[in-house]
Amino acid sequence: MNINSTAPIIYPIIVPTSSTLLSFNFYLVKNQDKLFLVDAGLDSEKCWLYFNHVLKENGFKLNDINGIILTHSHQDHTGIVNRVLSLHEIPVYAHQSSLDRLARNETFLNKRIDFFRSLYSEMGCKEMGEKQVKLLQKKAKQNQYQAIKAKILPLKEGDRIYGFKVIETPGHWPDHIALLNPESGILLGGDHLIQHISSNALIEPDELGKKISTLQQYERSLKKCKDYALTVTYPGHGEIVEDPKELIKKRLNGIESKSEKIRKIISNKQPCTAAQVAQTYYEHKYDSEFSLVMSEIIGHLYRLEGLNKISKKQKNSEWHYYSCG
Ligand SMILES: [Zn+2]
CATH class of the missing domain: 3.60.15.10 (Ribonuclease Z/Hydroxyacylglutathione hydrolase-like)
Incomplete structure (x- = not known):
């Protein structure tokens, strides 16, 4: 030094x-x-x-x-x-x-809204997803002052x-x-x-x-x-x-164990949509904290897919998840 x-x-x-x-x-x-x-x-x-x-x-x-x-x-x-x-x-x-x-670039915000519209639809969120998209549209207009x-x-x-x-x-x-x-x-x-x-x-x-x-x-x-x-x-x-190192370890372990719980839900319910996994894992929070809950579940589904622990098939434009082994 x-x-x-x-x-x-x-x-x-x-x-x-x-x-x-x-x-x-x-x-x-x-x-x-x-x-x-x-x-x-x-x-x-x-x-x-x-x-x-x-x-x-x-x-x-x-x-x-x-x-x-x-x-x-x-x-x-x-x-x-x-x-x-x-x-x-x-x-x-x-x-x-x-x-x-x-x-708060308008073109980008519109792209972001389109992203969530198709994501929630593919994940089987139906009217909850549509409600959230309307909220995003409203916020995009209201929050312009935050630019x-x-x-x-x-x-x-x-x-x-x-x-x-x-x-x-x-x-x-x-x-x-x-x-x-x-x-x-x-x-x-x-x-x-x-x-x-x-x-x-x-x-x-x-x-x-x-x-x-x-x-x-x-x-x-x-x-x-x-x-x-x-x-x-x-x-x-x-x-x-x-003690940042210790906390990092704890957070990494936390991700691992939550993923495992979600994989087990899929293996019990398969085939199931992300929305169904979210309702099982979070129960009433699915309605009260919809965007956060879906974010968590989708994050873990992408992770599990990346690790080849689950797979998915499309049916009626919705993804249905399966456990691998
Ligand atoms: Zn933040």
């Missing part, structure tokens, strides 16, 4: 919430004479107040901030970006694949920014990155690794509107991070992760 190097100073901005996420976390970071923000909470007065409090408490002003880096394009990570930029124009960095999502009003500077694997290395960690979301300071082992991990809940590997299309096996991506991203000498991870929600 370079004896002149000093570890980055992290000033956490932890905004509590009554939801299971516990908190919305974002971070003011001082490193190599630069001050920058990693993520930006929700677009709420509360997040704005907590942000200003942390700035002031540590003797900083808004004008001292050199840039903003976004770990991914979820709205609980991009919230106050526009408000900061309206007062102080600075560069905003994010993964190169997040540009359409951050800009980030800045030219995003694109990042990719291996880029260096303010003394941190960009690590692509798709899975929870296709444009997810983590930021590693190799000297100290500090990882600013976004939603890649959360202590108290397992991150959802949400089903999403890629930039062209095509299918991705997000759970398998997430597994690869977890394994990739296991190979780095991590000392601590600063997450997007909940407590700071003091």
